[in-house]
Amino acid sequence: MSFPDATPAEIEQTAQRAWEAFVVYRKTSWKQRAGLLSQIAEALRARETELIALAMSETHLPEARLKNEFARTLFQLQQYGHALETGIWGSFSIDTAVPDPVSPQADVRKTYVPLGPVAVFGASNFPFAFSTAGGDTASALAAGCTVIVKAHPAHPHTSEMVAALIQQAVRQCNLPDAIFQHIHGASPTVSEMLVKHPCIKAVGFTGSYAAGKALFDIARQRKEPIPVFAEMGSVNPVFLLPEKLSRDTATVADMLAGSITLSAGQFCTKPGLIFGIQSEALERFTTLLTEKLKHTQAQDMLHEGIAHAFREKVQLARHQQQIRELIPFSSSTHPLEAKPVLSITSASAFMANAVLHEEIFGPYALIIGCKNFEEMLEVAGQLEGQLTCTLMATEQDLQKHAALLDVLILKCGRMIFNGVPTGVRVCMAMHHGGPFPATTDSRFTSVGADAIKRFVRPICFQNFPDAFLPPELQNENPLLIGRIINQRLSSSKIV
Amino acid sequence: MSFPDATPAEIEQTAQRAWEAFVVYRKTSWKQRAGLLSQIAEALRARETELIALAMSETHLPEARLKNEFARTLFQLQQYGHALETGIWGSFSIDTAVPDPVSPQADVRKTYVPLGPVAVFGASNFPFAFSTAGGDTASALAAGCTVIVKAHPAHPHTSEMVAALIQQAVRQCNLPDAIFQHIHGASPTVSEMLVKHPCIKAVGFTGSYAAGKALFDIARQRKEPIPVFAEMGSVNPVFLLPEKLSRDTATVADMLAGSITLSAGQFCTKPGLIFGIQSEALERFTTLLTEKLKHTQAQDMLHEGIAHAFREKVQLARHQQQIRELIPFSSSTHPLEAKPVLSITSASAFMANAVLHEEIFGPYALIIGCKNFEEMLEVAGQLEGQLTCTLMATEQDLQKHAALLDVLILKCGRMIFNGVPTGVRVCMAMHHGGPFPATTDSRFTSVGADAIKRFVRPICFQNFPDAFLPPELQNENPLLIGRIINQRLSSSKIV
Incomplete structure (x- = not known):
């Protein structure tokens, strides 16, 4: 039916x-x-x-x-x-x-x-x-x-x-x-x-x-x-800072592998871009993430249209210049099934190619190797609006690379420290949003x-008799709520 | 220069x-x-x-x-x-x-x-x-x-x-x-x-x-x-309810005359439309307002362009059907000068003619006579978004005509009781805005x-070390501000 x-x-x-x-x-x-x-x-x-x-x-x-x-x-x-x-x-x-x-x-x-x-x-x-x-x-x-x-x-x-x-x-x-x-x-x-x-x-x-x-x-x-x-949606960039990366390489790789493949990568908060500075630690991380993702089981995607779009976008991405496939796309006899795909490129190739900035909905991520911190900062400055940005960092890293936080604050609605962007806590302080094109x-x-x-939308009442005001504005404060009375927060009634 | x-x-x-x-x-x-x-x-x-x-x-x-x-x-x-x-x-x-x-x-x-x-x-x-x-x-x-x-x-x-x-x-x-x-x-x-x-x-x-x-x-x-x-801008409709109008006819006419002509009517909050129910009181009010405005001195407008636009719009309005001029436009030898203009029409003519709904920037107002309260309610329902709506009413009037308040709340950003819309208090509780086309x-x-x-725009920080948070979010509450902590308003620090 x-x-x-x-x-x-x-x-x-x-x-x-x-x-x-x-x-x-x-x-x-x-x-x-x-x-x-x-x-x-x-x-x-x-x-x-x-x-x-x-x-x-x-x-x-x-x-x-x-x-x-x-x-x-x-x-x-x-x-x-x-x-x-x-x-x-x-x-x-x-x-x-x-x-x-x-x-x-x-x-x-x-x-x-x-x-x-x-x-x-x-x-x-x-x-x-x-x-x-x-x-x-x-x-x-x-x-x-x-x-x-x-x-x-x-x-x-x-x-x-x-x-x-x-x-x-x-x-x-x-x-x-x-x-x-x-x-x-x-x-x-x-x-x-x-x-x-x-x-x-x-x-x-x-x-x-x-x-x-x-x-x-x-x-x-x-x-x-x-x-x-x-x-x-969003590509949710993750930035790996040097001390954290070399100290907790495996933990970071594990966390990200889990987040990339959660629900077959079908989250608007899936981490799609991973930025690191070229180093021995980044190579170890790359190897560990590749291994971890290779051993993640294939999962069914939501419907054939989404599975098809995933294939198409992954194919488009792999044919871009200076992309190296770490885990290529593997086709399946099952039309819904998707296995994780991982690629790596350089910051200069990434900056030169808008295709690589686009969200790929599904279990896909792209590692971007930056020559040094200055290049990481430069590429961060070129990102479009995001729901989230994630910093994998020690406090020492944060101190030393404060300029990165300064740039990312202007790019996203939520800044995450040593966590993953998937898993959005439903609470008062949550902001699930971000600059265009993440949201309108x-x-x-x-x-x-x-x-x-x-x-x-706000509305104000001028000189209204108390009985005709909505309860939240009445003198007696019948709802017992906090209000700003004459520029001060107060839960009192007005006498 | x-x-x-x-x-x-x-x-x-x-x-x-x-x-x-x-x-x-x-x-x-x-x-x-x-x-x-x-x-x-x-x-x-x-x-x-x-x-x-x-x-x-x-x-x-x-x-x-x-x-x-x-x-x-x-x-x-x-x-x-x-x-x-x-x-x-x-x-x-x-x-x-x-x-x-x-x-x-x-x-x-x-x-x-x-x-x-x-x-x-x-x-x-x-x-x-x-x-x-x-x-x-x-x-x-x-x-x-x-x-x-x-x-x-x-x-x-x-x-x-x-x-x-x-x-x-x-x-x-x-x-x-x-x-x-x-x-x-x-x-x-x-x-x-x-x-x-x-x-x-x-x-x-x-x-x-x-x-x-x-x-x-x-x-x-x-x-x-x-x-x-x-x-x-806005036409800022004023509604005269029966008991108030018959009780305080002269006061209401005086207040409105002052508001219409303040700074030669060049306020976005100038009351441009005055709705009343056909009655002896409305006739008395009309006479009093006419007299009062007639005796208001000519004032210079801001510049020739605005004075010209005022003349043009007033001329356009007077040529609409079923408009009766109470104070016609009087030309002046001084190109900046404007004298108050007042007209009257019926609610049915008003509802049938979009021209009459438009703001005329300058010392102009239009009185609209409604056959009865039902017609007043109908015409209120057809108004576009406004910065303000004003009710001239006794509490008895408000009680009896609650349906009007219900309609007007959906039309404006500020509801005024027995006052005039000009004079916008600069305070926390002020809302100077309103539904489109009053604002975007x-x-x-x-x-x-x-x-x-x-x-x-909002931004949230997830699991950030305290020292890297902006002061308004730090545990110590160094700015001593009110915050919503775990769903409760609090001015305390977090320990």
Whole structure:
């Protein structure tokens, strides 16, 4: 059974209903919204076994991996609800009136208003955590926005089942049905019509640069441009600094081998580029990483399209000048299967060739040997925007090569010290984002409760009677939250 | 003496220098930046008399108005510096490591990194507070960005003198000269080249819709799209609710007359549309407002271009169907002079005619009579995005007409109760922004210390050694700021 694409009439109706539901839903309390998120988590939890089995059959991801992702999805729903209820998700400011006879100042109080219906486009590689009930849906619902998810065509049945469970939770909370709607659309015209619809006020997307940039361009050309939060992947450069590399060669090689091949390298945070300074230690590291990757088993990729793209991109890369293959591509009789591929090149060849800067989605990495630290610094300066940059370094290394940290800070959303970029902790302090082309809006994260801020805008109330203010701004501080009152953080009431 | 437009070579050099200075300036401490803002304020204050005289000659604004604006400009510089030093301007999160044996969690800490060089385009109507040393410059410098101001061609000499004083302050602080640069350009190609330059990473603009939207379109078509914060004006609708109107008819008419004609109506927050329900009270109000405006003296507008545009737009409006002129346009022998113009129409005529929804910059307002509250609600629902909406109401009115507040909240950035939209308090809780087309990015304010957030993006550090973290994230909390530690607001150190 397959699902037909939504027709123009269905898209029109879906968008209209999303707006009508929004007008009601935006007025719910934070507590009610947290309750809905919690109810969605419960509805999903009750059907975990079937959901995992369905996702396994559609995505070919292993059970353990999907179980982790499923747990993370429930955790996100709960955590964003908690951030909402405690008020920690936002910043609420109050400047009380100054009854100065010469220059009296008004009472001004600032909170947020949700943007409106949000169109969510899930990821092929995260059927749960970045799809139908994933981070975008959770944060948009937390913000008070209604949601239309376009199912990812790589896992439509999983998406359909998750959607039905969300809708069941919505009903159990006695909220309007159209708070959450679900459509299918293998054709890009469905996405285009949805993003162009005047009732849609924001877009959440996780996927390729080509698809994300296309949505961004459509949204910006509307009569009323709308924000697009597209997370479009990254090559996640890793920099091996000399003392660390010679001291912990094997550990570093092991960590990176694991990260490169995790889920067949199908993470937007997979480390794709590894920079080192030519040395005996880098040679040892190269040998160890090659050995480690050679002995990693072949894994199934998500679908034939992705496996095909991996082959194509790897073939393109190997035919570039001054590339030496350490582990060449090995074909398999199984069309989904991929084995790790590793190559090495020089910094000068890398700098001269834009093809080598591109993300290859799958178990692939490229080692780049730099003549010296100055060349490493130069190549770092040429990198495009990234989700993450990783430093493998001792503290001594950091001290000595501080200029590298200075350059990388301008390139990424997350700086990692002696770790791997895969494994994104879901927490308040997480920033999963980064300068273009990693995302279309570097000022917002798609992981952690700050993701809620993507779907609201500030509004302030001037001289309003207390009873007509939203609770977060009332004198009594009924929600018991922290607020900025006359330029000072405070959890007190105003007397 | 006039100033020649910057040449392409000069723009290139200016942008390159801005980037080079940025790499140094972004590493300054919050205290240093606050020091610079304070030094700029001092440098300006020392030359107040000359600056006011120069601005008077270029803008034809009265002395008292310019003195107020000048004081506000100094206040902004001081206030943003204070917000920076106390850390109240941002949100800093720390999630400490969880050494769980099964699922260990990394230490993650989030702060901001400035975006890069910012191009600032000042406003004709605010030679100080929204121009060369205005809110955009102050907040970009606070954020750690370098600034290139393109002088407004309506007050180039004032801009030149302010720029020289800023540069003097930069030198006194021993900071690189190119932290602040100033160019001239009457031609739009100067603006275009500047916004297209790869070294420019954000744009601040205050002015017309046409010019702001043009910059927005250029910025999004770049290879690397950049954010544009354009504040493009607004018609600032005012809603007169029945009880308030009949109780305080004269007071409301007086307040609005003052606000419509303040500085010859040349404020982006001027109330341009006044909605009431057809009634004896609305007739009395109309008579009183007409009388009051008739007796308001003619004022000089900023320059001939603006005075001409005012005449043209007023002529266009009067020729629309079902418009009745209460105070027709009266021509003057003085080409800069403008007298208040007032018209009235019906809600149905207003809804049928997009021309009437447009901002007319100058001392003009349109009263719109609604048949009943339902029609008022309908017309409110059709308004475009606004900087402000104002309710003239008793609490009883608010209670009874809650549906109107519900609609207006979705239309604007600031809701005013029984006040006028002109006079924007510079404070933390201010939101001077609003949905498109009022601005190109409704999520940010251009007034108040939150304006600093426009020019930074978040970055997080994972498992970094404490000594290599920026001070706002270090365990000791050396800046003594409030932070979100493990989901709770805290001013403590981490032990």
